[in-house]
Amino acid sequence: MLAKRIIPCLDVKDGRVVKGVNFVNLRDAGDPVELAALYDREGADELVFLDISASHEGRATMVEVVKQTAGEIAIPFTVGGGISQVEDMKRLLRAGADKIGINTAAVVNPGLISDGARRFGSQCIVVAVDAKFNAEWGEWEVYTHGGRKPTGIRALAWVQEAEKRGAGEILLTSMDADGTKDGFDLPLTSAVSRSVGIPVIASGGAGKVNDFYEVFTEGQADAALAATIFHYKEIAVPDLKQELKAKGVEIR
Template sequence: MLAKRIIPCLDVKDGRVVKGVNFVNLRDAGDPVELAALYDREGADEIVFLDISASNEGRATMIEVVRQTAGEIAIPFTVGGGISQVEDMKRILRAGADKIGINTAAVLNPQLISDGARRFGSQCIVVAVDAKFNPAWGEWEVYTHGGRKPSGIKALEWVKEAESRGAGEILLTSMDADGTKDGFDLPLTSAVSRSVGIPVIASGGAGKPDDFYEVFTEGQADAALAATIFHYKEIAVPDLKRDLKSRGVEIR
């Protein structure tokens, strides 16, 4: 079994890290370069950098912030936001990213997953999925454009297609749990983890060490991503790792 990973997420808007609840009510959380360097020193396993306004505003990801951030850290670094073609991926990887996160563009053009995996390798392609429970369906629906638009696509079907097209990982965000600190969405996470054979990164809802333990055991996630609790110093990465190790979770 692969060791579980702890991944701080930097949601960036207009050059600053921000955090909200259920994708709205954003507040400032600091400088992305400084925060990434801090998490690297603290022992985070990876960093995810998401330019959360890029897809909605039709902008390219901020290359310079990516370059500065990559220059400050030695751990793997995933970048997403506004990446809509293979040339965008190439620019981000050249700026120092190790992996590319694609969400809206992949839903609109699934061939982008295939093209990216063929050009750069599956290990580079992370398909981010923002999912919300649809009561009428009795299952989860994929949302695009930073959680603003329902796609009409079932999340479990989409993650299977993403895997078949060459995605190396799924970054799964529960819109229902996002920013609430009430715990990860265990039914969603376990359903997706059982549906695919590639690693699943759980995101949305982390509030305490127990939440990470549960998402690794009950949710069967391979990695857990969080923002609020790390940015506002509610839980420190080293303390979290010690807690998980003490409970028998194999952690890096």
């Protein structure tokens, strides 16, 4: 069994890290390069950068931020937001990103997953999925455009298609749990983890050490991503890892 990974997430808007609840009410959380360097020193396994405004200017800024960050850290990092073609991927990988996260563009054009995997290898392609429970279906629905747009696509079918097309990982965000600090969405995470054979990164809802323990054991996630609790120093990465090891979780 692969060791579980702890991944801080930097949601970047206009060059600053921000964090909200259920995808709204954003507040400032600091400078992305400084935070990335801190998490690297603290022993985070990887980092995820998401350009959540994904405007044209945001993407241009992102390339600079990626370059600066790559110079400051030694751990792998994934960059996502506003990536709609293979050339965008190439630009960010050249700037120092290790993996590319695609979300809306992959739903609009699933061929982008296959094209990216063919060009750069599956290990580079992370398909990010924002999912929300649809009570009518009794299942989860995929949302795009930063969680603003329901797609009518079932999340479990979509992650399976993403895997078939060459995705190397799924970054799964529960919109219902995001920013609530009430725990990860275990039913969603375990359903997705059982549906695919590639690693699943659980995101949305981390509030305490036990939430990570549960998402690794009950949720069967391969990695857990969090933002609020790390940015506002509620839990430090080294303490979290130590406590998980004490609970018997194999952690890097």
